[in-house]
Structure formats: structure tokens, C-alpha cells
Amino acid sequence: MSRYLLTHSLLSSWLWTMKESPYEDMTTEKDSYAEFISSLNRVPIPTNAAMQKGIDFEDLVTDILNGQGNQSSNWYEAATQVANIVRGGLLQYKARRDIKVKGFDLLLYGRLDALKAGTVYDIKFSGGYDAGKYIDSTQHPTYLELVPEAKQFTYLVSNGSYVWPETYRRDETPSIIPTIEDFLDWLDMKGLMNTYKEKWLAL
Amino acid sequence: MIRNPNEIQEQEKKLRILIAGYPGIGKSTLALSAPNPLHIDVDFGIDRIEPRYRKPFIQPASYDEIMGDLIPSKLKDFDTLVFDTGGKLISLMSLWAIKKDPKYGQRDGSLSLKGYGFVGKEFVRLMDYCFYELNKHIVVVFHAIEDKDGDNTRLRIKVEGQTKNNVWEPMDLGGFVEMYGNNRTIGFSNCERYFAKGTRGINGVIKIPELSQSTSNDFLLKLFEQYNAIAAQEVEQNAEEMAAYETVMAKGNAILDSIEDADSANAAMPKIKALKHALTSKQEFNVSFNAKIAELNLEFNKAAKKYFPATPAQEDAKGAE
Numbered sequence: 188m189s190r191y192l193l194t195h196s197l198l199s200s201w202l203w204t205m206k207e208s209p210y211e212d213m214t215t216e217k218d219s220y221a222e223f224i225s226s227l228n229r230v231p232i233p234t235n236a237a238m239q240k241g242i243d244f245e246d247l248v249t250d251i252l253n254g255q256g257n258q259s260s261n262w263y264e265a266a267t268q269v270a271n272i273v274r275g276g277l278l279q280y281k282a283r284r285d286i287k288v289k290g291f292d293l294l295l296y297g298r299l300d301a302l303k304a305g306t307v308y309d310i311k312f313s314g315g316y317d318a319g320k321y322i323d324s325t326q327h328p329t330y331l332e333l334v335p336e337a338k339q340f341t342y343l344v345s346n347g348s349y350v351w352p353e354t355y356r357r358d359e360t361p362s363i364i365p366t367i368e369d370f371l372d373w374l375d376m377k378g379l380m381n382t383y384k385e386k387w388l389a390l
Numbered sequence: 391m392i393r394n395p396n397e398i399q400e401q402e403k404k405l406r407i408l409i410a411g412y413p414g415i416g417k418s419t420l421a422l423s424a425p426n427p428l429h430i431d432v433d434f435g436i437d438r439i440e441p442r443y444r445k446p447f448i449q450p451a452s453y454d455e456i457m458g459d460l461i462p463s464k465l466k467d468f469d470t471l472v473f474d475t476g477g478k479l480i481s482l483m484s485l486w487a488i489k490k491d492p493k494y495g496q497r498d499g500s501l502s503l504k505g506y507g508f509v510g511k512e513f514v515r516l517m518d519y520c521f522y523e524l525n526k527h528i529v530v531v532f533h534a535i536e537d538k539d540g541d542n543t544r545l546r547i548k549v550e551g552q553t554k555n556n557v558w559e560p561m562d563l564g565g566f567v568e569m570y571g572n573n574r575t576i577g578f579s580n581c582e583r584y585f586a587k588g589t590r591g592i593n594g595v596i597k598i599p600e601l602s603q604s605t606s607n608d609f610l611l612k613l614f615e616q617y618n619a620i621a622a623q624e625v626e627q628n629a630e631e632m633a634a635y636e637t638v639m640a641k642g643n644a645i646l647d648s649i650e651d652a653d654s655a656n657a658a659m660p661k662i663k664a665l666k667h668a669l670t671s672k673q674e675f676n677v678s679f680n681a682k683i684a685e686l687n688l689e690f691n692k693a694a695k696k697y698f699p700a701t702p703a704q705e706d707a708k709g710a711e
Contacts (some may be wrong), residue, residue, distance in 0.1 A: 277674045304635050305669035317546070318558040319585020336670045348507065351555050359579045359593065 190285065190292035192387045193367065195329035200226040201370055202325060227379060229386050241312040244345065245300070248310060249278070262347040269310055269343050269350055276303025282333040288367045294389040297326075297333050305338040307331070316344050316351055327355045328363035403621060405614050406521055406560055408476070408587070409576070410532040410547045411567030416574060417474075419443045420567065420598060421529045424470035424610040430456065432478040443607050445472075453479075453486035462524060470527035470610075471520050476557055477532055477548050483509045483516075501550070510556030517560040527614065530557065534566060534584075545584040561587055563617070567598070574598045591620035634668035641665060642675040646682050655688055655697040 204223040225232070234242070244266060250256040251270040256263060280299040285292065301308035307330045313320070320342075321327065327340035340360070342353040374380045407424075411417045418438070422429060422445050429436065429447035436447055446468075450456045456479075460471070473479050487508050488495035494505030501509060520528050532547040545566055547554055558564060564587035565576040577595040578588030588594070598609055645662060649655045662679070665671075683690075689700045 277670075277677050280673065280677060282673070302670050302673060304632065316555055318555050319546075319580070322580050322585050334670060334673065336667075336672065338669065349510075349555075351559065355580065359588070 188292055189384070190294050190389045191384060192296055192389045193293045194296050195324075195326045197226055197387075198325040198329065198363070198366060198370060201373070202323075202366070205373075227382055227386060237312075237314075241310075244312040244347065245310050248273070252278070262345075265345045265347055265350050269345060272341075272343060272352075273301035273303060273308050273310075276301040276308065282330070284333050284335075286332070286364075286367075288364060289371050291371060293367070295329065295333050297330050299330060299334070300343075302334065302337070305336065307334055307337045307340045309340070309342050311342050311344045312347070313344055314346055316346060318351070318353065320344065321353055321355075325363060325366060328360050328366070331355075331357055331360050332363050403618055404521060404525060404527045405617060406517060406528040406530075406562050407610070408530050408532060408547070408557065408561045408564035409567060410534040410545070410565070410584075412534055414438075415567050415569065416598075417531045417567055418472075419601070419607060420576070420609060421472045421474060421531050423607040424472065424527055424529050425614065426467065426469040427472045427529070428465065428468040428470070430459075430471060430473050430479075432456075432473065432482060433475045435474065443601070450482070453482040456482070460520065460524065465524060465526065468526065470529060471524070472529045472531065474531040475533060476530040479530075480509060480513060480549055480553055480557075483512055487512065506550075506553055510553040513553060513556050514560055521560070529610065530561075532557070542582060544582075558587065562589055563587055563592055565596075570595070574600070590617050590624050592617055631668055634666070635671050638665055638668055638671045639674065642671065642678070646678055649682055649686070651686060652688050652697045652699055655683065655686070 200219075200223045204219045206219075232238075244262055247256055247260055247262055247266040248270045251263075251267055252274060256266065256270075260266070277299070278301050280302045282297050282299055282302075284295045286295050287293070299307050300310045307327075309326060309330075311321075321344075327342075331337055331340055337357070339354055339356045341355075344351045344353060371380075374383050409417050409421055418429075418435060419440065421427070422439070422443055427445050429445045431447045431449045434449055436444060436449070448456075448459050450459065465471075484494075484501050484505065487501070487505055488499070491508075494502055494508050496502050496505075517528060517530075520526050532549065534545045535548045537544045537546045545568075547557065549557060563578060565578045566584045566586055567574065567576050568583075569575070575595045575597050577584065578586050579593045579595070580586055592613065596613075599605065601607055642662075642665060645658050645665075649658050662675075665675070667675070683697065687700045688697045690696070691698055
């Protein structure tokens with residue numbers, strides 16, 4: 188029986204398409220549907236400036252954890268705060284879990300920035316932040332499904348100067364399964380199921 | 391004094407709570423149901439509260455005036471400081487900040503980016519001062535505004551700029567007051583309508599009892615008691631889980647330290663299987679164990695169910711991966 192890989196990024200890309208309805212507004216700058224089709228076809232996404240900042244910030248956190256952080260960096264203080272929170276945890280942990288949804292065998296996969304003592308951490312670098320920014324994200328529901336032993340998920344959001352932890356406990360996090368069911372139904376309805384099965388076949 | 395986390399007793403912990411809701415829904419009355427409150431009526435809205443629910447108050451015209459009143463000798467009779475509203479408090483802070491240093495302001499009188507950062511930090515500092523130094527419960531009232539997010543309408547607290555993030559930071563609880571039919575409720579769990587903050591068993595949507603001639607305005611007083619009762623229980627449970635986690639991680643690390651070659655890896659297997667895992671210790675230990683096996687260049691033979699030094703062929707295959 189074949190099983191298929193499923194990530195939070197793919198679900199997130201799909202939900203973004205659902206939310207944007209790009210064809211209702213031709214002025215929409217980004218074609219979220221085209222972006223989703225690229226994700227579905229596993230076309231690598233070029234790193235943009237915002238993504239690069241996020242990578243640089245995470246690298247600085249890692250360097251600090253390894254005792255090599257550049258103290259002259261403008262982000263040093265904030266990165267140190269993040270490093271102190273995740274210190275001693277498992278970094279960049281690749282979590283996998285087999286699940287069955289609507290008769291499909293799926294391999295849920297995610298790379299956790301840190302896992303420590305029952306908390307999953309994800310480091311975010313964001314120029315703009317509002318408390319509750321990630322309330323609709325598929326990331327914490329997916330990752331809490333991936334790590335059933337975890338009690339909570341914390342986004343460590345920073346703009347380089349401040350760090351805002353945003354925590355979601357398991358009991359207030361909706362299950363990701365209904366979203367996955369809708370996703371599979373939608374793929375079927377749009378005739379994209381074969382593409383998904385071909386591109387996301389788990390080895 | 392360094393204390394063991396297992397000794398934590400939080401029965402008498404002071405609380406910091408944010409209450410948000412539409413104007414006129416009864417936030418101020420609710421805020422004044424906290425234990426022995428001083429009403430810091432920054433909004434000058436005490437006349438909108440029914441007289442029987444009013445409490446001792448100050449109506450500060452400046453942030454300096456607030457700071458002048460918030461000194462221990464003036465606050466002996468109070469257990470709670472109610473800031474009503476937090477939005478107006480931040481407006482007074484903003485004026486104070488710009489007066490203190492013009493770089494915190496812009497020509498039109500609004501805050502500069504640096505000013506927002508400064509005021510955000512000052513808000514957290516004030517909360518810390520009231521909580522840690524004055525040892526008071528804190529209730530901060532905010533007006534809520536609607537925010538369109540696609541097809542959804544969200545409630546958010548009404549505060550300008552990035553300070554809205556700083557106000558959540560020190561809070562133990564944050565709830566939105568809403569009407570459900572004829573019932574006034576306060577919601578402490580994140581949901582499609584708003585981002586809230588609940589801890590220590592104070593979650594979900596709680597009905598606020600209707601006030602009448604025969605009832606006391608004591609909702610928050612009872613909520614704080616409930617919080618502290620659950621806190622003691624939860625702290626105990628968390629301490630047990632953390633202790634189990636730390637014990638198993640220490641045992642696991644000791645086992646890892648004992649592994650030096652295939653023989654010691656095989657000898658360690660029964661001990662590893664006997665580990666009683668807690669929280670996410672299993673995942674954390676397994677990754678460390680696999681790293682150690684790779685570092686020692688060992689391979690697991692499924693037929694023999696044992697570790698052996700990797701053969702040259704296996705090493706070549708690894709190198710080719």
C-alpha cells in the first residue's frame with residue numbers, strides 16, 4: 188500500500204489559495220493558486236529577502252548555542268533570548284508519523300526547530316507582529332499531531348530587537364485531521380489527486 | 391535564595407489579567423470585581439459604572455501622576471490595581487515619553503518607531519513594578535475593535551502600533567467579554583473570534599453571573615481563587631512530569647556516556663529499553679543515541695539483533711550516500 192508525504196507547508200499553501208481566491212481579483216499581486224501548484228509539484232521556492240533574514244536569524248541562534256555568535260550583530264540580544272529558551276533541546280528534529288485519513292496512508296512530516304521537555308518551538312523572524320498572528324496557522328496543529336507527547340507549541344517570534352513567545356496548548360489546538368480531509372477532497376475535486384500521489388509518494 | 395522547582399507554592403500568587411470587549415459591555419464593573427481594587431480611571435469613565443459597584447479611584451491626568459500615586463504607602467488598603475483603560479494608559483505614557491525625549495515623537499504628535507518601542511517597554515516595566523514590587527493583582531481593561539481578516543471578523547484589543555504585543559507579554563490571563571444571547575461571557579481560549587490567553591485551568595468561555603441587588607460583584611475574586619487552587623495542583627503535576635523527564639534524561643545521558651564500542655552499546659540495550667520516558671524524552675534520547683552510534687561507526691545487525699563495528703563495505707556505502 189502506497190503512502191504519501193504531507194507537510195504543514197503544503198497544507199498552508201493550499202489554505203492560502205482557499206483564502207485568497209486569486210481569480211476574483213485580477214489585481215492580486217501574488218497568484219496563490221500558481222504558488223500552490225508549484226508546491227504541489229515540489230518546485231523549489233527561490234529564497235527571497237524575508238526568508239533569508241529568517242535563515243540568518245536562526246543561524247545566529249545556532250551560532251550562539253555553539254558559543255560562536257557574532258556579538259556585534261544587531262540581532263544578538265534577541266537571538267540570545269531565543270537561544271536561552273531552546274538551549275539543551277533537540278534542534279532541527281525531523282519528526283515523522285504515519286496517519287490514515289479518508290483511507291489514505293499518509294506520512295506526516297515536519298522539521299522542528301527545537302523540541303524540549305514537552306514543548307515544540309518554532310523560531311520566526313517577522314518584521315511585523317500582532318499577538319495571535321499564528322492562531323490560524325496549520326503549523327502548531329500539524330506539529331502537535333506529529334509529536335503526541337508534546338504538551339504545547341511555542342512560536343518564538345522576533346523582529347531582531349524583541350522576542351514575543353506565542354504559545355498554543357494542546358487542549359486549545361484544533362486537530363489538523365479535518366483540514367487534511369478537506370485538502371484530500373479538494374485535490375480529488377480539482378483533478379489534482381494524481382499529481383499529489385505522483386509527487387508526494389513516500390519512499 | 392535558590393529554590394528547587396518542586397518546592398513552588400503558588401497558592402497566594404498575584405495575577406495579571408487583561409480584559410477586552412466592546413464599549414458598554416461591562417468591562418469596568420467586571421474589573422472592579424477583583425479583590426480590594428484601586429480603580430485607576432484613566433478613561434474618566436467612573437460615572438458609567440453603577441454607583442454600588444464603584445470603588446476607590448484616581449483619575450490621573452498624566453503618567454507622572456499615576457507614578458506618584460503608585461507608591462507602597464498609598465496602596466496599603468488595596469490588593470488589586472485596575473487600569474481602565476490600558477489604551478488610555480498607553481496614550482498618557484506616549485505623551486510622557488515624547489516630553490521626556492522628543493525623538494520618541496513625530497511632528498504630528500504621534501509616536502515614532504523608537505517611541506513605540508520605548509512605550510512598550512515602559513508598559514512591561516510598569517506591570518512588573520506593580521506585580522513584583524507592589525505585590526498587587528493587576529487588571530488591565532482594553533476596548534476591543536473588529537478587524538477584518540478575509541471572510542472572518544476578529545476581535546483585537548484597541549492599542550496603537552507594536553505596543554499591543556507588549557501588553558500581552560506580562561499577562562497571566564487575557565479574556566474577551568462578549569454577549570452570547572442574553573448571557574455575558576468571558577473567553578480565555580484562542581478561537582476563530584480572538585486571540586486570548588488562558589492558563590492553569592482557566593480556559594474556554596465562562597458565563598459571567600448576572601448582578602442583582604442580592605449578589606456581590608465578585609467574579610474576578612472567585613476566578614483568582616480558582617486559579618490559585620488549580621495552580622497549586624498543576625504546579626505539583628508539572629513538577630512531577632518535569633522531575634520524571636529530568637530523571638530519565640539524566641539516566642539516558644549516563645547510558646550514552648557508557649557507550650564506547652559495540653560491546654558497550656549492546657550491554658546498554660536492556661538499560662535503554664527499561665527507561666521510563668516522560669514528556670518528549672524518548673524523541674530527545676533517541677536522536678542522541680543514534681548520533682552516538684554514528685559517531686562510533688557502529689551498525690545494527692537485524693538478524694543478530696546486535697551492534698557491530700561497520701564493515702568497510704558498509705562504510706563505503708555510507709560514504710557514497
